[in-house]
Amino acid sequence: MTTRSTRPYRFAAVLIAAVLALASVLVGSPASSSAASGSTLTINNDQIDTLNPFLSYADAALVVIGSVYPSLDIVDSTGNAKPYLADSWKISPDKHTWTFKIHSGLKWSDGQPITAKDAAWTFNTIMTNKVAATANGSLVANFKSVTAPDDSTLVITTKQPQANLLYVSVPFTGIQILPQHIWQSKLASSSFRDFKNTDLPLVGYGPWTMTGYQTDQFTELSANKSFFLGAPKFDKLVLRYFNNQDAAVQAVENGELDAATGVTATQYQAAKNQQGITGYQLAATRWTGIEINPGAVDKNGKPLKTNTANPILGDPKVRLAISYGIDRDTLVKKILLGLGSPGGAYVPPAYKQWAWTPPKNEQVSYSVDKANQILDQAGYKKGSDGIRTDPKTGKPLSFRLGTHSDDSYDAQIAQYLQGWMKDIGIKLTIDAMSYNVLNANLAKGDWDILMDGWGSGLDPTYLLSIQTCGVLPAADGSGGNTDAFFCDPAYDKLYLQQQTEFNQADRAKTIAKMQAILYKANVDIMLYNNNTLDLVRTDKVSNFISGSPDSTGTMPLQSTWYNWLNAAPAGSSSSGGGNGTGTAAASSSSSSGSSAGVIVTIIVAALIVIAIVVFVLRRRSSSAERE
Secondary structure, eight states: TTTBBBOOBBBBEEEEOOOOOOOOTTOOOHHHHHHTTOOOOEOOOOOOOOTTTTTOOOOHHHHHHHHHHHHSSOOOTTTEEEESEEEEEEEEETEEEEEEEEEEEOOTTSOBOOOHEEEEEEEHHHHHTTTTTTGGGGGGTTTEEEEETTTTTEEEEEEEETTTTSSSSSSSSSSOOOHHHHHHHHTTTTTTTGEEEEEEEEHHHHHEEEEEEEETTTEEEEOOTOTTTTOSSSSSSEEEEEHHHHHHHEEEEEESSSSOOOHEEEEEEHTOOOOEEEEEEEEOOOOEEEEOOOOOBBBOBBBBBTTOOOOOGGGGHHHHHHTOOOOHHHHHHHTTTTTTEEEESSOTTTGGGGGGOGGGOOOOOOHHHHHHHHHTTTTTTEEEEEOOTTTTOBOOOOEEEEETTTTTHHHHHHHHHHHHHHHHTTTEEEEEEEEHHHHHHHHHTTTTTEEEEOOSSOHHHHHHHTTGGGGOTTTOOOOOOOOOOOHHHHHHHHHHHHHHHHHHHHHHHHHHHHHHHHHHHHHHEEEEEEOOOEETTTTTTESSSOOOOTTSSEEOOOOOOHHHHHHETTTTOOOOOOOOOOSSSSBBBBBTTTOOOHHHSSOOOSOOOOOOOOOSSSSSSSTTTOO
C-alpha cells in the first residue's frame, strides 16, 4: 500500500499527474487516431487497484475518479472553496449546520438529473456502511446528519463545528458525489468490496467521461463538451501505465507521450533540456518514508490473525534506533540530486501554514553511535555475525523491507537502508513486490517494514486521519485505511480539536502537536520530501503547468484537475493562456458562498498566471508515491 501516496504512493496520491498528447502504438489503445489529430493528451499514470470511489485512496485512481464524478465545491489558487455542484452555501450561527444550494439542470451521463439527493445518499452511505467508509470514512466522522429537503438543497449537520467542511468534497482529495440510481444496487451486492468500477459505460459527470479502460495498460477519458464550468481543450485524455519510469521517460523523448510526471531526479536532469521538452520542478507536496509495523490490530485493539510482523518492532527503542541509523541528507544528495529536502515533519513542506519542525533537543539526526547506544542499553546484544538478538526471545533483529518492484527510488533507498541498518546490528531482507501486492499485504499486517509515500492537499485532514484509531480495520481485516496501525487517544483528541478550530493559527498549533506525537512514535519515519519532477512536450501541449519558477527553479503549487482542463494542443487557438487562477467559478466568500460562475474564456497571455494549489495526493500514492 504503500501507495498511499501515488507517489503514493500511499501514494498516493500525489501528487500530480502530467499531461500528454499521445500517438500511441499499443495494441488496443484507443488513442492512436486521436493522437494523430492533436486532440489527445496522453499522460503516464501508476497502476490502478480500483476505481471504486468508496474504496480507492491511491492517486493513480483518484485523478480518474475526481475527473469523472463531481464534488460539492472546488478550490481556487488562494485555497478558498468555490462553487462546483453547490452554487452557494451558508453556515448557521452556531457553526453546526451547513446549507448548500445545488446547481440545477445538470444531468448524469445517462440523462438522469443530478440532485441534492445524490449528495445526501453518498454521504449517508459512507456514514452508515463500513465497507463504503473504507477510503473516506474519516472525512464524515463528525457528521451528525445529512439530508436533502428538496432536489436543490443539501443540509449537513455536524456533531461539533467543523472548520474544514468545505474541503470534504473537492476533486481528488475529497468525497466525490455519485449517482444514487446507479450505485444503490451495486452497494447491496455481497461482492461490493471487490467491485472495481471499470465496466463501461461509467455513469458520471465532470469535465471528462470514462470511455476506455484496460487493466495495467490505459485509461481513456473523453472531454465532456457540455461541462458547465468550461469544456477541456483536448478531445481525449489517455492515462498510460508503464511498469517502470524509464519506459515512460523514453516515451516522452520519442514523442509517444506528451508528458511524464513523477520522474526520478536522474531522468529529469538528463531529459529536461532536450529539444521540445521542458522540465518542471514542483514544490514538495508529499513525503517518502518507511512505515514500521508495531503489531497490526483491529478497531478493538485485538491483534489481527493475519499479522506476521516481527514483534521486536513493537519496542519503541528499536524504532528510535532505526530512525537514528538513517542518513537522510545522503538520500537527498545521492537519490534526489538535491531536488528535495530531508524528512521530518508529517505534513509536506509545501504547505507552510502547517509547517512544523522538531525542537532541537528532540531532533533525530543521523548517528550510528547513538543508534548503537540505544540498542545496547535496551539489551539487544550483537552476535558473532554482527546482528543483534532479542534478550527475551533470542530471535535476531532481522526484518523484511517491502519495496515496490516498479519504483526505481525504492530500489536505491533499500540498498542504503540495508547498509545503514547493518551498521547498527539490524538485518534487512529486501522483498520487492508489485503495488497491488504491497497494498494487500499492508491491510493484513503481513509485513515488517514497507517503503511508503503520502501526499496531501491544502487541507491536511485526510492525511492526519490515517493515523487515527478510527481507521483501523475490522476483525476480519476489512474496512480499514490505516497507515501503520498507529492508535493513540491523545492524537485522536487533537485530531477532533483541529477540525473545530476556525482560526488558522490556533489550528496550526494543534496540528503541530499531532506531528510531534507522530515524530516520537516512529511508526512512519520520514526519509525525505521529494519535489515532483515533470517532463512536458511543450512542442505538443501548452498551458499544462501554470506560474513562474521561484529563485530555486521551483514552480508554484499545481492542480491536476485544472492542468488537465486548461491544457491545449500547442499552437491551437486555445493555447494562448490558461485559466491560471485555477478558479472554477466566480469569486465567493467561503463562509457565505456565491453564485456559480461558468468559465467561458481564457485569461490573456499578458496577465500574470496565478499559482494553482495542488490537491492531488491526499493519499497514498502509487508505486511512485505512496505505496
